[in-house]
Amino acid sequence: MMSFLHLLIISAAFISFASFTINGDESLSPNEEVSGLLVFKSYVTDPSSHLDSWNQDDKTPCSWKFITCNPVTSKVTGISLDGLNLSGKIGKGLEKLQSLKILSLANNNFTGSVNPDLSLLTNLEHLNLSHNGLTDRIPGSLMNSGSIKFLDLSENFMSGPVPDDLFKNCLSLRSLSLSSNNLEGPLPSSLSNCTTLNHLNLSSNQFSGNPEFDSGIWSLTRIRTLDLSSNSFSGSIPNGVIALHDLKELSLHDNQFSEALPSDLGLCPHLNKLDFSNNLFTETIPESFHALTSLSVLNLANNMLTGKFPQWIGSLISLEYLDLSGNSLTGILPESTGGLTSLRYLSLSDNNLIGNIPMSLGSSSELSSISLSGNKFNGSIPNGLFELAFDKIDLSRNEFTGSIPLGSSKLHESLQSLDLSGNRLTGDIPAEIGLNSKLRYLNLSWNNFQTRIPPELGYFQNLTVLDLRGGAFYGSIPGNLCDSGRLGILQLDGNSFTGSIPDGIGNCSSLYLLSMSHNSLTGYIPKSMSQLKKLKILKLEYNQLTGEIPPELGELQNLLSVNISYNRLQGRLPSGGVFQTLGASSLEGNLGICSPLLKGPCKMNVPKPLYLDPFAYGNQHKGDQSDHESSKSSKHHFLSVSVIIAILAAIAISIGILITVLLNISARRQLAFVNNALESCSSSSRSVASFSSVGKFVWFDSKTDPDNYCILNPESFLQKANEIGGGVFGTVYKASVGDDNDVLAIKNLVVSNMISYPDDFDREVNVLGKLRHPNLVSLKGYYWTPKLQLLVTDYVPNGSLQTKLHARPPSSPPLSWRNRFKILLGTAKGLAYLHHSFRPPIIHYNIKPNNILLDDSLNPKISDFGLTRLLSKVDKHVMNNRFQSALGYVAPELACQSLRVNEKCDVYGFGVLILEIVTGRRPIEYGEDNVLILNEQVKIMLEEGNVLECVDVSMGEYPEDEVLPILKLALVCTSQIPSSRPSMAEVVQILQVIKTPITPRMESYN
Template sequence: MMGFLRLFTFAFIVSVASFTINADESLKLNDEVLGLIVFKSSVTDPSSHLSSWNQDDETPCSWMFVTCNPVTSRVTGLSLDGLSLSGKIGRGLEKLQNLKVLSLANNNFTGYLNHELSLLPNLEQLNLSRNGFSDRIPGSLMSSGSIKFLDLSENSLSGPVPEEFFINCLSLRSLSLSGNNLEGPIPTSLSKCTTLNHLDLSNNRFSGNLDFKPGMWSLIRIRTLDLSHNSFSGSIPNGVYALHDLKELSLQGNHFTGALPSDIGLCPHLKKLDLSNNLFTESVPESFHRLSSLNYLNLANNMLSGDFPQWIGSMGSLEYLDFSGNGLTGILPESMGDHLSSLSYISVSGNSLSGSIPSSLVSSSKLSVIRLRGNKLNGSIPDALFELGLDQIDFSRNELTGSIPQGSRKLFENLESLDLSGNRLTGDIPAEIGLNSKLRYLNLSWNNFETKIPPELGYFQNLTVLDLRYGSFQGSIPGDICDSGSLGILQLDGNSFTGSIPDEIGNCTSLYLLSMSHNSLTGSIPGSMSQLKKLKILKLEYNQLSGEIPQELGELENLLAVNISYNRLQGRLPTGGIFQSLEESSLEGNLGICSPLLKGPCKMNVPKPLVLNPFAYGNQMGRHRGEESDESSKSSGNHRFLSVSAIIAILAAVVISIGVLIISLLNISARRRLAFVDNALESCSSSSRSGASLSMGKLVWFDSKAGPDWGVNPESFLMKAAEIGGGVFGTVYKYIEDGSNNLAIKNLVVSNMIQYPEDFDREVRVLAKVRHPNLVSLKGYYWTPKLQLLVTDYIPNGSLQTRLHERPPSSPPLSWQSRFKILLGSAKGLAHLHHSFSPPIVHYNIKPSNILLDDNLNAKISDFGLTRLLSKLDKHVMNNRFQSALGYVAPELACQSLRVNEKCDVYGYGVLILELMTGRRPIEYGEDNVLILNEQVKVMLEEGNVLDCVDESMGEYPEEEVLPVLKLALVCTSQIPSSRPSMAEVVQILQVIKTPIPQRMEPF
């Protein structure tokens, strides 16, 4: 009996225990359902992807996007990628204690990263990339120590990465924080992640240097390291060789300085190396040739020097090679193509390479892109190179000669872009070029072809840009040049085209820029141009076009700029569109265009009425034969009357002609007498007056409205004008005219250098044509042998010199936005001077005192072209001019053996950038030393503390914009003129810097 009781008791206890275990297991399963339902309640699901999630289910293992362990039925994976979900990560996920994979990538989640994620003890993969998470990264996110793969890229996370973030990272294999707004230095605790294979911190605002110990090079298992597009600075310390397994190293888009790390050549497995867009100097280390596995090498846009590496051919695995935008010299090795059989992309543009194009490149059968732009390469283009299946060819701005190779069908079936501009090419354009169906960009400008445009150019189906400017092309413009209908830009300026503009130009319906200036085109402007509805820019100046402008052109609503100056046009302007608001410079030099801006005659091309004798041909309808004799006698009488009238008209014309001739002779005689009297009076006046007095002179106004009435002597004006400044070239006065705008007048220091008014008038008229929103407009001048005045607009807000260095306490300092606006405006003004005139107009005196500011702080460059005007300045004036511009003058100006050109202005502009960014003068004198601003900024940039030199009065500023601007300034102030960019490139760089990061594009 007792045995039976013991057995019963044991069975009861076992059954109770079994019930308890099953109850606990059921409870846990219900907790996971509950946790996911709570998570779902905070999520917006517009496409109902989570409709299968039912809170009444006992387990979530049958739900969409949920993965469970088949043995334990516990949730191990939750993958909701790309479901357009939004909301925040709330509570609930902490219930999934067995979760190993959580992926919410490519959705619209916002808010901060929930600290509850750190409570998942078994989480190994966490992917929250491509969402809108913001705020800071929680330091405890990896506190579980189990995470192997973490991707937080493409969010809006900000602030520094906490030091404790990497405390428990021993399991971490892959980490991506790219595409956020993270800043500050990399935490030193990163060195604890000794098993890390992939690290991507690109596209953030990280700063500092890589020289921390233990540091980056202690991650000996790293395979891919991407620190690109941050603000790291300083030199790269030795130790890269310790990363023995490294396969990809991307450091582009930072501010690294110094020499390239030579021990990179000791990384045997390296396949990709990108060090572009930094400030690296010196030559390319020879140890790089050991990288036998390297297939991608990009060192573009640094400050590298020395000869082009002749060992480049030993890197037989290279597929991508870019050395563009440096200062490399020497030649391209003839053997480079023999061993680079895998090469598909090569760019060495923007260096100083010489010699010929290696013919061995034809051995690189996989080559698709070759860019040699902006060097000093000479010789002819290898014929065999045009037999490859190339996609892009850019040999522009070299010294190549000979003709364009015929090319093969393989080339013209693949080619998308061909740029041979800025060379010395001659001969015909190959007819085979018309076989191409993919070509989108064709630039043959600035060559010496001396041939006609081949009709095959009209066969292109995809051509969007055709640039043949200054290519010495002849003949007429083909009517079928736009048969494809895809052309967007057509530039034919500066050639010897004759004949009329073809009516078929109306077929170019995709055009938005049409430029045919500086040719010998005749005939009228075709009315078919009115079909160019997308046209924005039309340039027809300096031709021989005649007749009236078609009124239909006024219907072109998108037209923004038109220049029809210096033709033989006449009559009314079109009433619509931009034509009624054109400036004088766009209309001048024609026969008789009717415009209030022009002072010349207005000639209307309207035919005179034709009066016929009603009896001249008789009445041929309804007449009887009996009336014919009457009509015949009347007709005979009228014929006699017409003859008499004709005789009288001829006699009258002869009399009038004789009268006009007599009056003209009398006028000439009178003018000579008046000129003699004027000269005599001036001679008498000069002999009787003191040297300080003013004699009669010539007053000329270029503005459409009449200038102020100064009379014949400017002494009355000088009595009213107030002196507002002065310089080496003369004193500046402000003249207040009742009822009109204020004017500024510069009294030039002439020293009897310009004795002939014709010379002065010719040079001043050139400057008067220079019109730009960022240049001070020249209104007129006054000339005598003793006094020469230039009249310009008065700019009310003074000079940048006063606003920057002589600011009164009551005036607020310039903000970053204002300073950038001034820099960009000044750059645009200089670019107009350099690139819109041939020869370029060089300022030679760029400094803050010559940058004037209007009421809206728009920059207006003054005193441009004065060195052109006063080309005979004596040594005293020139010495004073250089003394007043110390620190702004390019070093080559001190060496007369060098060719002085627009690069001098680029140097002065670079100093201007530094002055605006730092608030300091270019040269400052201490008690026992002299501080040169650009040298000091360069040193601070190399040391990694360049932001310490930024003007504190500027207030808050974006580092991602200020740092590139400072870097641009140092490039502009390079000691080597050829290393400085053009002002057009400066404008483009500034616009890219100010463009929001997601919208930036790589310059081509």
């Protein structure tokens, strides 16, 4: 309801306008515009008083701030209120400005619907309402005037289909952006009327259908930039329909387009960017693409393309970015690839390419990132390749032989990530590798070097991950590996290392994963290892270590997993820390460790005290007879004490075993999660951020100056009134941040006192800040002080899936099948992005409805991913709560002592999520005398042929031909054997096939 003040202003404006109309004085007609603007202002909240100059006593608004007038007629022609932190609604009044040509209200907080009265502005050419909070549907009459040339409604929350009437009078339209809303349905057929359209951006919505058949979009011959990415468009792009001679940029990524790529795209001579990644395109890359000599970006990644790698690739002389990864391309990489002198980024990973890397590739002087992993390349690595100034080199999982090239000074100064794992490399590690001053990630595992570790590896100043597993290394372990103090992960398993663990291991102050298993190490475990205060995982199994375990290791409060099995250790376990909860599999195979879980002798390093007869002294003055009687009495007394001690010992041991078993069950779950969270280490370079004594907000928008976001009182955000939720890792608050008072969500990390080092926090949070996907809650920035860490994310207004499924108020309708499927597909896409777009993959570990947030159109956004990366110390209570809250979603391998898990544990959680969404039931339900496990019940009902009886009846009608295969998919995802579960990329494809008409490809999944 409008306030009394607003009514008073509107009334005053109307009376003023009426008086001048009655007097008929045309010279005072500009006051009509004054009254109109004041009425518009009455609907606006202006906390910074930007509109104070808008005074009702003025006869003309031409002197007002943000207003532009025609100097001849004194009529208002432009209103530009961008970024003024205005809120409220776009109300009435503007329709009086009949000479208005430009209206820009972008980057504010306007809410409500778009005022249909804007269609009465008959001369309006430029309308920008982007980056607000507008909702509801787009008025079909918005462009009725026929004068609009530029329309931008992007970054709002508008929903529903685009009305067909919107484009009935669009002959003047040059640029249209509806991106990043919640629009859905097919495109209207009237879009083909916009024959003068140059720029069209419909990305990041939920549009569906075939855009050609629905709207005739390819007939818009004047299109220069077309972005349909991140929707649900499907179908093929047939040849003969693209006559887009002026086309410069075409983005169709993250949709469901299928069949062959259109060959007539090669007829677009001005095409600069072509991104068809993450679709279902098949067949070969058209030969006609060789004519795209202006192309700088070609991204066809993650489709189902086949055939030979294009030998004409060298003809794309302007190419700067080439990504053909995740397909099934065969053949060799041609020499002409080296002729791409402008190429900066090259990714051909996960194909079936063979042969040698062409020597000519060493001539690509601009190349800074190359990924050829997961192919069958062979031969040696060209020396010239290591002469370039690379940031990242990934040649893993191929068949390369020979030695590692020496590398040039350019490479040593720039290289940040080097992955040569999973090849057949031999020979020495070049000493020059220690000159790579920026190197953060080095993986040489699973090769056949047959050499020693060079001491130069200790020269790295920024190295955080060193992986030498299974590399056929021998000799002693250099004592200077951790001289830099930055190393976080050191993995030396499966080699032939001898000698003792160096005392210098205590210098690894940042180490949180230390793994030296399956070697031939001897000697004692050094006491210096107790200096590793951040250590979480210690794996020393299958060596020849001797002596007792240093008791000081029990003081490592962060240590959560230890495996010392199959050595020659003996004696007591440390009395503190994790050692009191170790299971038998972590201790067995030693000489004699003292543990109630182990059979066999308990061997100590010191001699045991002799038994002394308490009656042996004090009776020496008696004769033989008395000695004999005393001896009998003594033996009888000793027997009674022994029996009592034995009984007490048996009781104590039984209680100890019971407690240990219970602790192991809990600890194994904790340890499995943490160990594999640590495996998820990114080699991405971190951005530089400054930290002041009071802390600072750091934003990931490169256009934002962090110095504008100093916060003197960050606790002001953390008021109880602003609290909107919480979880294991912290409490979430709704807050306005920055000069523009953007409404965002702020998570106050409950474990903030465990994060002590800004470099560690900055490094990990920058990795998360780079994640951008429509189905992830984006991390906008962060705030750091030693005592307080805040994460700033998108604010998702519609709560969690948990509430929609299990805590829905009676007034709220149940989720329809359409929305449930949308939630499943979006969640799957978000997980696939985390798993397949990063190496190592980012694993969530806690997929459940509480962590699936929903926007206004019920689009899912995964939250709480990657938070374990931020913790330098994971509190056991926090980890235990995390698993308690995820009961029923935890994959079996997470409770396994071996702790060898991967991203398939997320697939298991997603399978449980499918069942929960389809059935509306919780994964585990407790009855009076039984426990119901959802996936077991669904499996039984499927075998009995009545599985549809478990479907949630509250959602109304549903297509059986979609629900049944999705239930089958859920059971495959929840297989007890991780390798039997599909990848999330395969899950996405299966879901997309289920949603489309039956094809031979779909039948293969049934």
